[in-house]
């Protein structure tokens with residue numbers, strides 16, 4: 001596949017240098033993209049600005065019908081889109097199919113929800129004035145997305161933007177641009193007008209600089225590392241852009257002594273090994289009440305030992321390759337540092353290179369809170385487990401992080417659960433649940449995990465301006 005950039009409804013950039021897209025499972029080149037920079041990004045922004053004048057004036061019902069065509073086309077092409085995700089990103093094919101369904105769900109949900117963008121009439125304190133509040137699309141949006149969910153991270157941004165009447169310039173990750181290109185081809189087929197969606201690929205720094213400093217762009221929505229999020233926030237201070245930042249995480253999972261242990265084990269495995277541990281809401285550290293520690297660990301290692309690692313296109317595989325060598329080295333570093341300081345590997349612990357970089361699902365026990373793995377995002381298939389004595393102690397340990405994205409806990413007690421949920425300083429809480437992401441729910445973090453929420457009514461509000469009209473009569 002030879003990908004180009006997409007500006008004002010045309011695939012252009014023939015003259016630009018090419019970048020290779022590699023399959024992380026086989027290290028083979030599966031396609032190319034164009035290396036765009038500042039001037040192409042500028043052209044994309046201008047196109048989005050032109051299109052905004054028309055797209056923002058359509059009714060939400062008109063936009064609904066067009067977006068639903070796109071939604072339906074994506075589902076019709078589910079198998080081939082999923083194959084592209086697996087080829088460029090590595091995740092097991094069943095997960096890629098799940099991702100396409102999840103990606104499409106953002107489009108249908110926001111297309112519907114945008115019909116209910118209501119204003120307000122506020123009773124005035126003086127007789128000769130009327131106070132009206134209206135909501136309007138924010139304008140041209142810039143979206144920068146990561147490689148771990150090549151489809152869903154895009155639609156989570158594009159769907160609310162387009163449904164509310166905004167137009168957009170997207171920059172997918174260099175590792176996974178082919179899924180983005182295919183989704184945009186389908187958007188054209190669905191009848192989304194020229195300039196409403198624009199795509200640039202290539203020089204991340206140059207593209208990011210233009211997107212953040214061009215005053216036409218009124219909102220930046222970014223998913224990726226905290227480091228790059230902070231940089232983009234600094235750059236966009238110049239233009240005072242609205243921001244949605246979904247950044248790193250370090251999710252704790254707390255297993256209380258009254259939890260259903262099998263359910264907790266399954267949920268931790270689902271959360272941790274999905275995408276080979278490469279999601280920002282993956283469980284990163286597990287605290288188990290000391291009275292059930294042995295039982296939990298025994299059940300966990302039995303199940304983890306059965307997980308099949310390999311190439312994602314093999315339907316039996318549950319854990320695919322890591323995205324690249326750097327990711328593999330980080331997993332090794334976290335395990336080595338922990339074992340050097342007293343942790344024990346109970347299952348897994350080894351990686352192997354077979355063209356791609358693979359790692360055995362690993363359980364580490366006897367970890368302590370000062371180890372690297374308990375503080376830094378691992379982004380790989382390793383579960384460190386430790387024990388705790390009391391709720392207050394474990395809540396304090398769980399909150400001791402610069403991140404605040406997702407946290408999980410397991411208890412059958414309503415009162416205890418509510419207390420823990422209220423005390424955890426995290427934007428997303430999985431209570432007896434290891435898979436909390438849904439289009440209709442607000443997703444996002446506190447502290448250095450970011451700003452704003454995606455999904456839910458909050459996810460639509462993020463693309464709207466509030467205008468207050470004081471009417472003298």
Ligand code: ADP
Nearest residue numbers: 144145146172173174204205208223224225228
């Ligand atoms: P990861 O480490 O998971 O790849 P990054 O934050 O580096 O996370 O990447 C997420 C997205 O941010 C990707 O699309 C990447 O190209 C983009 N990106 C990285 N550096 C910059 C930058 N300086 N300016 C703009 N975008 C960037």
